[in-house]
Amino acid sequence: MINVTELTKTYGKNQVLKGITTHVRQGEVVALIGPSGSGKSTFLRCLNLLEKPTSGIITIDDIELTSKHTDIGAVRQRIGMVFQHFHLFPHMTVMDNITFAPRKVKGLSAEAAKERALALLERVGLSDKADSYPSRLSGGQKQRVAIARSLAMEPDIMLFDEPTSALDPEMVKEVLAVIQGLASSGMTMLIVTHEMKFAREAADTIYFMDDGKLVEQTPPEQFFANPQSERARRFLEQVL
């Protein structure tokens, strides 16, 4: 579904991605792990062009994202993204946060968008918060709303950029539960995370990145039991 070929990204003299080539299948759940500064987030952000790749090719199905002629707005509608700091729209209620893009971008009617939003809120367990403003929610609730907001666009792919890193420990669980539920529903997902337990349980494939390179891509059982590279072994020693 997603094909990445020789993707590089350079900031000034600093090469953050040093040629990444990979393929993500439809329905595959990928957990990206690795030391900080290894390029995980940058790689993820390249996939919906929040970062513009310096070179390389990204295709989603048969659409080449890196081509100049691609309507990036249309592609982004197919790719949901959840951020570490939620980035809910603070001046809108939870309901408006979720219905905004479906209405303004997809042209859904207010009723249809609202119906969809209510279903999603139920799915993330926040039906009673529809009329609240984000400032009234806890971190975990905000992140669940952010997930519902992304899902409202009915994306084919979901990107999670450290979705639990800004949360108090007791709230991590509720968010991971939602993501896990999503994974088992067959959504194609890429998740940058430091939650090793979660990565092991939820992911089909672990991408281990180090120094701008994709060092390993293996199933979690194999990765956590017997990492192939020396660098991954040392990383696991530090975090486990």
Add this chain to the structure above:
Amino acid sequence: MRRKTWLRFIYLSLIVLVSAVTLPGLLFGGNAGGHSPSIAEASSPAPIIGEKGTIVMGTSPDYPPYENVDAKNNGEIIGMDIDIAKFIAAQLGYTLEIEAMDFNGLIAALQTKRVDFVMSAMSVTEERKQNVDFSSTYYVARNTIVSRASEPVETAEELAGKIVGTQLGSTQDLFAETLEGVELKKLNRIPDLIQELKAGRVNAVIVEDAVAVEMAAANPDLTVSYLPAGSAEDGYAIAFPKGSELVASFNEVLEEMKADGQIETITDKWFQESEAGSDSTINFGVLKGYVPYMLKGVYVTLLFTLVSALFGFVWGTILSLFKISGIKPLEWFATAYTSVFRGTPLLLQLFLIYFATPQLTGYNISPLLAAGLAFGLNSAAYLSETIRGGIMAVDKGQREAAMALGVPYWTMMFRIILPQAVKTILPALVNECVALLKESSLVSVIGVMDIMRRANVVQATEFRALEALLFAGLIYYVLVLILTSFARLLERRLRRSD
């Protein structure tokens, strides 16, 4: 695709600009084409009023008893000049239409044929004769000294070594120039002269007899001394565009009026002494009857503030978007624009727009529109920086979240980023509105009938300086209080998401 959105955006901002320029014109009824071209070339006299259509007279209605605004009643322009003009127009078979303007704009109005003739206690001078034609004189005013009753100055000789006030450019000003050993202080308006005299900053003022009598009547602490009558050359006459065919017929009627005593009847009617005024420095009793007239200025001031604030906000927003657009020519334009409009006085911009627009474009811009435009353009320069700051202060993640959802750039700008920016900068926006409301008093210099201008009219009519100003100050203060409490309500509404 970016290029296309930009084109669309520029196109949109043009529409906004154009409507911002033309909409107030519709609202304010900018008199685009000048008056109706119905002045007939008079030939034979025919005494049916209006038979020959309308004739337009220009006057500066701030000089009672010759011409002033009847502020106590319906705001009509009345006075001795008006009565004479009406009489002549009726004799010649015209309907009289009066156009009020600043005294300094009268000659220009004749030259551009915006008016057919001017009656505004205008004395005949050589300079004026080069630009306009004059009728015979219809009234000769006497130069008169007004001084404090406690330190009276009675003859021209006694003026030596003293400080003497005159109205800039008046006949008396020219006369005072010929006096030896006198220090002159020239002011723009009669009420200013009264105030300077009462405050002791000048020893005496020289004005014409009709004005002097009214000054002394309204202020019993002042006294009047007549100077010897000058020659008839110095009298007041009606001014016409060079070569106007009206001069001869007007002169004919004037001669008849002088012969049958009609002129005297009219002057006597207007030069009666009015009732004695109060001795005290401040007597709000003089405002009696003027309050509704002054309060009508509230509407003008508010309308003006609203239009210039809205225009300033819309244009300021567009400029701020230019500044962050990343497109070099737009950035340069917005920066240069801000630099120029912040770097020059607002009053100067106002004058330039009001006076230069008709000359450069031929469009006779109305004072209110010119003022709205000048204030809006100026305010936009300041606001563009404020709004830019507000946009920069919005978390970068907001933009990314919107982009990730596939929200187009302008939808994101207007629905996600700007609402949050405006909330942050609301206190600064309120400040700007308050400033606009108060600075709007500047527009009175180009004749917009706002609160300040109306206060000036009352000053001129009553020959009292302080009361109208204090009342105007009170009105402004109350308006600002109301505005700020509205702003507080708005802020509370915007903060409900916190």
